[in-house]
Amino acid sequence: MTLAVLHCRALQGMQAPEVAVEVHLANGLPAFNIVGLPEAEVKESRERVRAAIQTSGFEFPARRITVNLAPADLPKDSGRFDLPIAIGILQASGQVKCDDISRYEFAGELALGGELRPVRGALAMACQCHAAGRAFVLPADSAAEAAVAEGARIYGVASLLQACAFLNGLQPLEPIAAPAFGMLPNYPDLADVKGQSVARGALEIAAAGGHSLLLMGPPGTGKSMLASRLPGLLPPLSAEEALESAAVQSLASQGFRAASWRARPFRAPHHTASAVALVGGGSDPRPGEISLAHHGVLFLDELPEFDRKVLEVLREPLESGVIHISRAARQASFPARFQLVAAMNPCPCGYHGHPSGRCHCTPEQVARYRGKISGPLLDRIDLHVEVPTLTADELLSASAGESSESVRQRVLQARERQWRRQGVLNAALQGEQLEQHCGADADALAILAKALQQLGLSARAYHRILRVSRSIADLQGVERISRNHVLQAIQLRRLAQAGA
Incomplete structure (x- = not known):
């Protein structure tokens, strides 16, 4: 009886938990069984693996x-388990002899001829491999994506034969360098x-403090143009933010593109998008x-045309910056620290005013149209413009505006x-930090108290006005929030005050 143990990674949300691939060869009638809660695509690997081994010589x-995929209670999916x-x-049959195989982790889908096909989530898995102190062997087509993980040792192989030659010491490979x-x-x-x-001023305030923004106006007034220019007003992503954003994209069906x-990120889903x-x-x-x-902009054009149930799922992530997804078999958490920019027409025909x-x-039609967006x-949207x-x-005489x-x-x-x-953007100020860093003078506090009484503002709206006021003051280089800052912040919530 012989036993070989290798390491691979599953994908559970942003996490890539380690999976031990245990291969046990025993005497008896030939059989090939995979256990450990494999999904259908993992069970089908039996035929791919058999054909790839034979055609590779x-x-x-x-x-x-x-083949035991441990832990047994973690569902395993996709073809990434073919290579390990x-x-x-x-290794168990003695055709691969590598004494230090425990230093490596493997992932890759096999073609019947032994070639390796790219896998989803290469970057997320590479980050976890690096944290575990192991090198990562995966398809060459996915190696450039995985090499983005700083410090990770990535080896790209084109086929099962090349992977075995590397492990047997017959074909040395250099780690893939991070792409330029x-x-x-x-x-x-x-x-x-x-x-x-x-x-334009509201867009600048939103960029400065990380605030969400709603633009309302007739068709063709520049709402989409303004929204698409918000990413250009934001500072470049830090190395940590870029890695987080790229890791999320690597988990999606489109994958991560090095050009981005x-x-x-600037995402603009169509209004027919589902909640999922x-x-x-x-x-x-x-x-x-x-x-x-994540770390970018989510643009929702024609906001009232989205299904109301779809829009309501935005409430929690707008506040927390994370989304928790629970299913009967598994749970996952994804980061969602984004800036929301939404656009809408003032009425069903679009030309009110x-x-x-x-x-x-009619006024009833206008109220019904705007009422599609819940209070x-x-x-939860800071600025309404x-x-x-x-x-x-x-239009003809206007000169070019200020550049990005x-x-x-x-x-x-x-x-x-x-x-x-304060160590965070103004939009993220909470609790004690909000009280400490959003100090206002007496006139400003009096204006706020009057607004609370006359406009019927909620406690959430009150705090958001304070955060926006803080951002306006920061753009002016002023430490203390004044009356003018508060008045401008209140004016920029006009749609909410009108009961849109």
Whole structure:
């Protein structure tokens, strides 16, 4: 009886728990069994592994083979277990002789001819392999993605034969170097947006403090243009943030693209998206749009056209920055620290308040349309801004606005003040930190008290006004929140006050 033990990784949310692949060869009638809660695609690996071993020129043992994927209570899915199962069989049968095989982890899907196909989640698995102190052997097509994990030892192999030659010492391989990334991404420039000074100012405040933003106006007024320019106002991703964002993307079906390294994600799902598509889920939990927008921007255009039940699932992640997905068989948690930018028309036809007077929607229709967005969700959006239609003279005579680069410099300075003062962005201030760092003078507090009474603001709205006021003060380089800061923050919640 012979036994070989190798290491691979499962994928559970952002985690990649270790799986021991135990291969046991015993005397008796030939049989090939896989145990340890394998999904259908893992059970099918028996045929792929058998064919790959034989076509690669090795002998498939004519003995009873038992492959145990431990721990037994963790569901195993996808074809990533093909390579470790094949190498385990060859190691147990003496065709691969590697005394230090415990220093490696393996993942890869085998073709019938022995070639290796790329796997999903390579970057997330590479991070966990590095934390465990092991090198990672995986398909060459996935190696560049895995090499993004700083400090990880990554070996890319094209086939089962090459992997075995490496382990037998017949073909030395050099670890894959981290890919060389080019210049920072070229975002659309804010200078392209003509006019709309109020909306541009709100966009700058949102960028400075990490606030969510709702834009409302007729079609063609620049709402989508403004939203697409928010990533260009934000500072470049730090190495840690870029790695987190890339790891989430590697878990999705599209995978991580090296060209998007250190680019702020900008996700704009269609309004027909389901709740699972937005927040993640499925029988095998995958990240949704809010997680793919981690450290970036989630843009929801035509907000009232989204199903109301879909929008309601945004409430918790907007507050916590994380989404927990629970299913009967498994649970997963994905990060979701994103900035929400939403856009909507003022009425069903879109032209309520337009200078042409072309809107014929009744007040009941307008109220019903805006009522598709629940009060609790609207209360969680910090800034509510109207984007009016420009007149012909304004459109033709308006000069180019301020560039993204100049606005970004002010945003960077405001964010540096926040990090030095409190260690988090203003949008993330909670509890004692909020009271400590959002101190206002007597006039400002009087305005806030009056707003609470006359506008019927909730406690959440009160705190969000304080955070926005803090961001406005930071953009101006002022330590104390004043009356003008509070008035501007209250004015930027006009839609919520109108009961939209």
